[in-house]
Amino acid sequence: MYKITSNALTLTGDGMAVVYRRGVPLQDMEFFQFHPTGIYKMGILITEAARGEGGILRNDSGERFMERYAPTLKDLAPRDMVSRAIYKEIREGRGIGGKDYVHLDLTHLDPKVIREKLPDITDFVETYLGIDPAKQPVPIQPTAHYAMGGIPTNSDAEVTADETGTVVPGLYAAGECACVSVHGANRLGTNSLVDIIVFGRRGGKALREHVKRAALPPLPDDPEGMSRSRIERLRSGRGGETVARIRAELQAEMMDRASVFRTEGSLKEMLGILRGLKERYGEVRLQDAGAIFNTELLDAFELGCLLDLAEVTVTGALARAESRGAHCREDFPKRDDANWLKHTLAYRKGDRIELKLKPVVITRFQPQERKY
Numbered sequence: 044m045y046k047i048t049s050n051a052l053t054l055t056g057d058g059m060a061v062v063y064r065r066g067v068p069l070q071d072m073e074f075f076q077f078h079p080t081g082i083y084k085m086g087i088l089i090t091e092a093a094r095g096e097g098g099i100l101r102n103d104s105g106e107r108f109m110e111r112y113a114p115t116l117k118d119l120a121p122r123d124m125v126s127r128a129i130y131k132e133i134r135e136g137r138g139i140g141g142k143d144y145v146h147l148d149l150t151h152l153d154p155k156v157i158r159e160k161l162p163d164i165t166d167f168v169e170t171y172l173g174i175d176p177a178k179q180p181v182p183i184q185p186t187a188h189y190a191m192g193g194i195p196t197n198s199d200a201e202v203t204a205d206e207t208g209t210v211v212p213g214l215y216a217a218g219e220c221a222c223v224s225v226h227g228a229n230r231l232g233t234n235s236l237v238d239i240i241v242f243g244r245r246g247g248k249a250l251r252e253h254v255k256r257a258a259l260p261p262l263p264d265d266p267e268g269m270s271r272s273r274i275e276r277l278r279s280g281r282g283g284e285t286v287a288r289i290r291a292e293l294q295a296e297m298m299d300r301a302s303v304f305r306t307e308g309s310l311k312e313m314l315g316i317l318r319g320l321k322e323r324y325g326e327v328r329l330q331d332a333g334a335i336f337n338t339e340l341l342d343a344f345e346l347g348c349l350l351d352l353a354e355v356t357v358t359g360a361l362a363r364a365e366s367r368g369a370h371c372r373e374d375f376p377k378r379d380d381a382n383w384l385k386h387t388l389a390y391r392k393g394d395r396i397e398l399k400l401k402p403v404v405i406t407r408f409q410p411q412e413r414k415y
């Protein structure tokens with residue numbers, strides 16, 4: 044339907060893709076958060092503070108449409124609900140001028156509030172769109188923002204390899220690349236700090252204890268061989284494909300088929316498209332084959348990671364025949380705790396993905412349906 048840029052994932056995603064290629068599973072990758080207010084076509088984030096200060100989302104007729112979707116919280120409803128509402132407005136022809144965006148309206152706010160409390164927004168919008176947010180509404184659309192899934196770990200940031208929590212000795216992950224699963228299927232705003240501050244610290248302490256007693260493991264004959272040959276293959280490619288073309292297609296197709304809304308049909312189509320894109324990735328030819336400060340090579344490496352991660356995301360989303368948190372299957376709109384109160388674990392097995400299920404540990408708080 045339309046293309047939206049991602050403001051996140053690429054860098055964090057490298058870590059996930061690298062360990063995944065080495066046999067570590069990825070957990071719950073189908074849970075991907077979209078932030079409702081990315082600048083149109085760019086994905087640069089307009090912070091939630093804009094709606095916190097009184098900013099209002101409006102469709103083509105100027106209607107404050109969130110009143111229909113979340114009558115109590117309105118524009119301050121959670122990210123997944125607002126993203127879905129924007130998508131629906133656009134799909135039903137109420138995007139601005141029939142296009143694929145809506146407006147974030149700050150024009151009724153005191154210009155002093157905008158200037159003093161939202162200086163970043165003013166700066167971004169003026170720089171990239173030439174708009175004064177105190178006088179004109181800002182064009183926005185949902186943007187890929189945060190991966191709830193990632194490398195499975197326990198609460199000491201030790202990477203776990205299976206559904207029983209077996210630890211991979213000496214391997215630690217913390218931050219957005221990891222999935223301790225404190226956010227479940229839907230992270231609340233600001234809570235990613237927990238990933239870094241709490242679990243980064245806990246992981247650091249556990250790692251300190253580990254190195255005190257761990258012996259150096261035996262290395263294989265050619266430990267860096269796999270990475271070296273991957274880089275060499277990219278540098279020496281002689282096909283007719285470009286990184287930019289494949290990346291743009293990946294982005295557009297994922298947005299159309301596997302983003303805020305998903306169906307079995309759209310996800311199956313996406314798996315087919317991903318197979319094609321992966322084949323074409325093997326035909327990439329770089330303009331710069333150099334070894335020093337080669338940003339084209341970096342882009343090519345990252346594209347390989349994104350293709351792997353997209354495949355895991357789509358495979359998990361296809362398997363999870365329910366809607367939960369940020370994962371919304373239009374063909375299975377209800378949450379299904381009887382069958383799906385489970386984590387997915389995706390393993391790379393050659394060219395295919397093996398999906399296993401892992402039980403969810405529930406302690407103090409029983410899961411409940413969200414109501415607003």
Ligand SMILES: Cc1cc2nc3c(=O)[nH]c(=O)nc-3n(C[C@H](O)[C@H](O)[C@H](O)COP(=O)(O)OP(=O)(O)OC[C@H]3O[C@@H](n4cnc5c(N)ncnc54)[C@H](O)[C@@H]3O)c2cc1C
Nearest residue numbers: 050051054055057058088217218219220232233234235236
């Ligand atoms: C626009 C935006 C706004 C956000 N606002 C908030 C907020 O207000 N509150 C909140 O809680 N969360 C927010 N988040 C989410 C939060 O910022 C991220 O989850 C968090 O920064 C992730 O930190 P990290 O250290 O795990 O990963 P990253 O910050 O992605 O760091 C990964 C690092 O690894 C490096 N790297 C990548 N690949 C390689 C490689 N192959 N070799 C060596 N190094 C590599 C990268 O250069 C990077 O420095 C926001 C995210 C975005 C995108």
